[in-house]
Amino acid sequence: MRDACVVAGGQSKWGYRDATLIELFQEAGKACFEDNPHIKPADIDGILVASACSERLSRQTHLAPMVAEYLGIKTSSVCARVELLCGSGSSAIILAAGMIKSGLSDTIMVIGGEKLFTPQRWETFYSQLGSVDHDWDGAQGLGLPPSLLSIVFQRHAALYGTTEEQLAAISVKNRRNGLNNTKGQFRKEITLQEAMSAKPVAAPLKLYDCCPITDGAAAVILTSGEAAKDFTDKPLVKIIGTAQATESNSISNRGNWTTWNALKTAASRAYSMAGITADDVDVAQTHDCFTISEVIEYEDLGFCEKGEGGIFAEKGLSDFGGKVAVNTDGGLLSCGHPFGGTGIRQAIEIAKQLKGDAVHQVENARYGLTHNFSGAVVAHTILIYGRD
Amino acid sequence: MENQFSNLYSVILDTYPIEGKQLTKIWRFFEYLKEGRLTTTKCIKCGKVSYPPRIICPECLSEKLEWIDLPTKGTVEYFTELKAGVPVGFEKPLIHAYIKLSDSFDILSKIVGIKSVDDIHRGDKVKLKVFDVPPIPAEIGRDKINIDRVYFAFELDN
Numbered sequence: 001m002r003d004a005c006v007v008a009g010g011q012s013k014w015g016y017r018d019a020t021l022i023e024l025f026q027e028a029g030k031a032c033f034e035d036n037p038h039i040k041p042a043d044i045d046g047i048l049v050a051s052a053c054s055e056r057l058s059r060q061t062h063l064a065p066m067v068a069e070y071l072g073i074k075t076s077s078v079c080a081r082v083e084l085l086c087g088s089g090s091s092a093i094i095l096a097a098g099m100i101k102s103g104l105s106d107t108i109m110v111i112g113g114e115k116l117f118t119p120q121r122w123e124t125f126y127s128q129l130g131s132v133d134h135d136w137d138g139a140q141g142l143g144l145p146p147s148l149l150s151i152v153f154q155r156h157a158a159l160y161g162t163t164e165e166q167l168a169a170i171s172v173k174n175r176r177n178g179l180n181n182t183k184g185q186f187r188k189e190i191t192l193q194e195a196m197s198a199k200p201v202a203a204p205l206k207l208y209d210c211c212p213i214t215d216g217a218a219a220v221i222l223t224s225g226e227a228a229k230d231f232t233d234k235p236l237v238k239i240i241g242t243a244q245a246t247e248s249n250s251i252s253n254r255g256n257w258t259t260w261n262a263l264k265t266a267a268s269r270a271y272s273m274a275g276i277t278a279d280d281v282d283v284a285q286t287h288d289c290f291t292i293s294e295v296i297e298y299e300d301l302g303f304c305e306k307g308e309g310g311i312f313a314e315k316g317l318s319d320f321g322g323k324v325a326v327n328t329d330g331g332l333l334s335c336g337h338p339f340g341g342t343g344i345r346q347a348i349e350i351a352k353q354l355k356g357d358a359v360h361q362v363e364n365a366r367y368g369l370t371h372n373f374s375g376a377v378v379a380h381t382i383l384i385y386g387r388d
Numbered sequence: 389m390e391n392q393f394s395n396l397y398s399v400i401l402d403t404y405p406i407e408g409k410q411l412t413k414i415w416r417f418f419e420y421l422k423e424g425r426l427t428t429t430k431c432i433k434c435g436k437v438s439y440p441p442r443i444i445c446p447e448c449l450s451e452k453l454e455w456i457d458l459p460t461k462g463t464v465e466y467f468t469e470l471k472a473g474v475p476v477g478f479e480k481p482l483i484h485a486y487i488k489l490s491d492s493f494d495i496l497s498k499i500v501g502i503k504s505v506d507d508i509h510r511g512d513k514v515k516l517k518v519f520d521v522p523p524i525p526a527e528i529g530r531d532k533i534n535i536d537r538v539y540f541a542f543e544l545d546n
């Protein structure tokens with residue numbers, strides 16, 4: 001089977017933007033092409049567009065042909081939209097990799113993003129009632145998940161002694177790493193004191209424990225190993241492991257809130273496919289929509305023992321120079337989280353790290369991992385990237 | 389300038405489920421709810437209890453399901469108040485509690501009837517609270533009818 005390699009990547013400016021969804025896609029597509037001047041729109045034979053809220057918030061369906069047209073891309077192999085809420089971008093990368101490895105496509109642009117700030121801001125929160133089981137959990141007011149993750153933290157704290165200070169250490173790290181992404185939403189360091197004294201969002205989770213609402217888009221171009229050599233002289237960044245696992249979508253059916261079994265299932269499959277273990281991962285972008293998520297992700301991805309995620313952060317083991325550098329460009333907490341764009345932003349940072357092109361480089365990084373969860377901690381999507 | 393949207397923002401999302409036997413096969417859940425009962429479906433063939441209610445057993449795919457009652461009283465294990473981003477249509481304070489209803493059934497529900505998050509504690513007893521929600525103005529054949537709806541949350545059981 002052929003390799004699938006990342007040969008270009010770029011993103012729009014993320015944040016509270018003076019731009020519509022299709023304008024964000026144009027900015028991201030341009031940034032992606034500018035990242036590798038050897039690739040032109042005419043080289044692309046497929047496009048996958050990752051976006052979760054285009055109907056609700058931009059009144060637009062049938063999005064992929066529209067994005068292709070605006071970017072001057074004429075597809076011949078695949079042209080479709082992919083949706084898995086916060087995992088939309090990573091899902092689209094998995095599908096693109098499969099298309100390329102199998103030979104159904106040669107060169108695909110994967111582009112994703114959201115316009116979440118509507119002219120009236122209440123609409124964003126209101127619309128998220130459809131992101132959980134609408135009739136049973138949405139009707140209880142459980143759209144965006146701060147309340148859910150607050151309860152996850154309370155249980156993790158009761159079981160393992162995880163503290164609010166340990167969560168704050170993750171806010172401080174990821175806000176500092178946010179300086180490494182010039183197009184991220186927040187680019188200002190915070191102190192532990194500021195994190196600890198911030199106002200509650202869903203107590204005990206506070207402002208800096210939660211990622212913001214974000215407008216933005218990002219794009220990568222994937223191609224076969226053979227074609228990649230025509231497009232770049234840099235070390236090839238290959239997709240070597242993928243997995244996606246889910247557990248009960250309905251909140252009432254979740255057995256265990258502090259061990260994410262679907263994440264463990266996905267991690268095990270992805271590591272096995274890549275032929276590596278957790279210890280081999282040099283750099284990871286995990287789904288830090290909340291600080292407590294990153295704690296549990298260290299544990300269930302196997303970076304540390306169960307229950308020790310808080311200590312792992314506190315000791316700096318997830319920072320540069322630690323055991324594995326996590327969220328090296330600031331993660332969702334700093335860059336923001338335009339759902340369909342997030343997995344693609346993660347891929348861009350991993351590709352830079354593996355090529356040795358990152359703003360803040362993890363020395364000699366060989367294996368990189370991205371992870372998203374989506375919905376009420378329901379689906380877990382993992383990609384493992386490696387370089388020669 | 390006045391136009392058709394002057395007083396009407398252009399996006400609507402219905403917060404509550406489709407109810408009524410003209411529109412859903414699980415309409416009995418809502419009829420029982422009006423009687424103060426919290427119910428779900430159980431597979432007659434293999435015994436699997438599913439929540440939310442189904443029309444097909446996810447275990448054996450049988451369509452032969454029966455309605456069973458779930459407990460309507462439980463104990464608060466954890467709770468929190470959503471301070472930012474409360475969806476429109478939900479009253480503040482928006483308090484959610486993780487409630488143990490039985491050894492095998494938990495639910496994450498809104499808690500109504502309290503003025504402040506200070507009024508709820510771990511270990512508090514709670515009970516089902518059923519309330520009216522806006523009806524669905526439905527077009528059924530040539531008729532236009534209002535389908536009355538109810539929904540549920542939990543309240544302190546003092």
Ligand SMILES: [Zn+2]
Nearest residue numbers: 431434445448
């Ligand atoms: Zn059955």
